[in-house]
Amino acid sequence: MSWRELYQERLCTAQEAVAAVQSGERVFVGSHSAEPQALVNALVACSGKIARAEIVHILTLGMAPYSEARFENHFRHNAFFIGGNVRDAINDCRADYTPIFLSEVPALFRNGAVKLDHAFISVSPPDAHGYCSLGVSVDVVKAAVESAGRIVAEVNAQMPRTLGDSFVHVSQISAFVENNSPLIEIAPPVQNEVYHRIGCNAGSLIEDGSTLQMGIGAIPDAVLQALGEKNDLGVHTEMFSDGVLPLVNSGVLNGRRKTLHYGKMVASFCMGTRKLYDFVDNNPFVEFHPVEYVNDPFVIAQNERMVAINAAIEIDLTGQVCSDSIGERFYSGIGGQVDFIRGAARSKGGKPIIALPSTATLHDGTLISRIVSTLKHGSGVVTSRGDVHYIVTEWGVANLHGKSVRERSEMLIRLAHPQFRDELREAACRRHLLPAC
DSSP: OOHHHHHHHHBOOHHHHHTTOOTTOEEEEOOBTTOOHHHHHHHHHTGGGOOSEEEEESOBSSOOGGGSGGGTTTEEEEESSOOTTTHHHHHTTSEEEOOOOGGGHHHHHHTTTTOOSEEEEEEOOOOTTSEEEOTTBOTTHHHHHHHOSEEEEEEOTTSOOOEESOEEEGGGOSEEEEOOOOOOOOOOOOOOHHHHHHHHHHHTTOOTTOEEEBOSSHHHHHHHHTTTTOOSBEEEOSEEOGGGHHHHHHTSBOOTTOSSSTTOEEESEEOSOHHHHHHHTTOTTEEEOOHHHHTOHHHHTTSTTEEEEEEOSEEETTOOEEOSEETTEEOSOOTTHHHHHHHHHHSTTOEEEEEOOSEEEOTTSOEEESEESSOOTTOOOSBOTTTOOEEEETTEEEEOTTOOHHHHHHHHHHHSOHHHHHHHHHHHHHTTSSOOO
């Protein structure tokens, strides 16, 4: 039977595709902007026939109705990275959170530690050879496709055909559901003076010929905006967004000095606007690979002058970086931060960077310092004291690697907002991090 005949034979409605899900089974849902929204809605619509099914995924951008309290007898959600759509459910104990390095999630699927009965994914229409592209999210989806007992693909004509290790053949897919709908978009963040200063400070560390890892948000975009005068930059990153496009268009970002995947942008997923999705469509300059490859520290380290830029919620005066929680409240996840911090540290000429504003504003308008004497009770340490290198705020840059606790405290206090420096110094003295004041 030809792949075209297989496709037609396996074509069905979303309701028919999800009807095979039984009580107690585990369903993987595709990631980020590639969430198969029609399949998710159909699954929830037939929830009355399902009990205790488990839904697993990393970050998704769409709605997550299966995590709502009214469905708690039908679905239990387990997140490997927490998004805003499931955050309340996890902190209310209606859903679960599994902390894990993003590079290690695929192994859970492959070795059966997290056995997948179904994988719901979103793909581009098949090409002339019968291959569908996983589009903007290869990340952990490739491993789910190769591990799950049953694959259901939502075929979306608006999904870009991305290149690299991003393809799945029609013969591997159990059911197809056609759904022509726009991908979820994320608008570029609003910049301000603080982000601009952070971007300039971090940008001062980036040399010509560096390979970059950056995330999404105001700080990564601010750093990218500060690199317009650099030359021959490359990208090897877990993900990227619209912020890279001006540097590609100007020729600054061209990969000509990369020591791995020469002349290519390498990522495992992207999130942004339709302009970004059009850019990656059938573009041989961009390669998408599974996250177990992209985020492997030993692979990352093969990029010389690797610069990893990651965010933090809080940093204490000894260099402990909290990135996944606000006190006892889980907020996001470990993600790829440690993967890239360690990879960049092992790169020849590499620079692992944690960048953050020195302050945050609470809902009541109170200004607080994000450089603290001690992390909030219950906070999780993502990047340890031993892994931390460069810290960047709007007040400057500090390299903590190889520095004593006393030296770190002094350097971090100088990166704090002036309003909080005296109290941080007093607290450091009380903790005996600094000599008596």
